[in-house]
Amino acid sequence: MREYGFELALCAALESDERVVSRQLGASIHGRRIIDTVVLEPGPGFDQRTTITDRTIPDRLIEADVGVGQARDWRRVFPDLRPERARSRIDRGVEIGFFERERRGGTLRVRQTARYPGAWFDRLVGIENKPDLDRPGELQRQLRQDVALGLFDEVILATASYVTGAHRNRIPDPVGIWRFDPERNEREVIREPTPLDPSAGGIDIIAERPGRTEIRTVDPEAKRRARRRLAERAYGKGWRPAELPACANCDPDDDSRDATVPYCTYHDRIVEPAAECGPECPGHGSAEPPAFDRMTERAEHSAWVRDPKGHQRRQAGLDRFG
Ligand code: SF4
Structure with a gap:
């Protein structure tokens, strides 16, 4: 095994x-x-955590000097960082739905979308x-x-x-x-x-x-x-493989589990795609990978909540705000 x-x-x-x-x-x-x-x-x-984002919230964002109540001048959110680094962290926070931006009095401000529980x-x-x-x-x-x-x-x-x-x-x-x-x-x-x-x-x-x-x-x-x-990493990552092998011998339906796994009918077992699959495998037969939506499956089978609504998400990058 x-x-x-x-x-x-x-x-x-x-x-x-x-x-x-x-x-x-x-x-x-x-x-x-x-x-x-x-x-x-x-x-x-x-439940409160699931409403914020389905991704990992990095520690450096959780500990940033910004809260929910009052939006803060973006330059004071990561005061120890150079502006480019600070911008990129804020962009990341906005992309995952943990931060949101607003412009007030000609200044770009940042706040958390929700209290971190x-x-x-x-x-x-x-x-x-x-x-x-x-x-x-x-x-x-x-x-x-x-x-x-x-x-x-x-x-x-x-x-x-x-x-x-x-x-x-x-x-x-x-x-x-x-x-x-x-x-x-x-x-x-x-x-x-x-x-x-x-x-x-x-x-x-x-x-x-x-x-x-x-x-x-x-x-x-x-x-x-x-x-x-x-x-946070556990919540954002899960356990499912990113994709299934592009091989005619990968048939998840041949496996009795409810969850989709890279089951190989040639080897008659679950295989590790990154390490075992490819043209050098004797059983390889070129094909489209089996259809697999790991995010939907993860949401259906676990406590993880996909793409929560209710918060401003994926705003444009800070550059758009000049
Ligand atoms: S490449 Fe080899 S190991 Fe991977 S699914 Fe195909 S037959 Fe199985």
């Missing part, structure tokens, strides 16, 4: 209209760590996928890193392997273990996770070498912001 297909099958199985599922997101603050799957569970401000997500669950535990790679180190930092409320290892006592002993205690069968779409909880404490400080493991571990301590405020960044 290849990891990509396992991961897509698990994402499809976890998705529901009460959560948002995403994949391959940065989960470190100072170091490098990409977590395979993130499950975001909505908090009380979720504080508690819009409740729990973040991080899942590392390792279908074959006999080829663990860096699994132990990655899970140690996740537990030490405590960015997630829970961390889970998902595998297709039979989990032996020896495997369990190598997995850090707080990490839950799922056994997932991607063909039958069945998930068995082998061990429940122990909740972590995202509101406390943590340790970011930057590098581990024999006899030497490089770490940085992280205070609760830095973690709070890192969680918000992660939640």
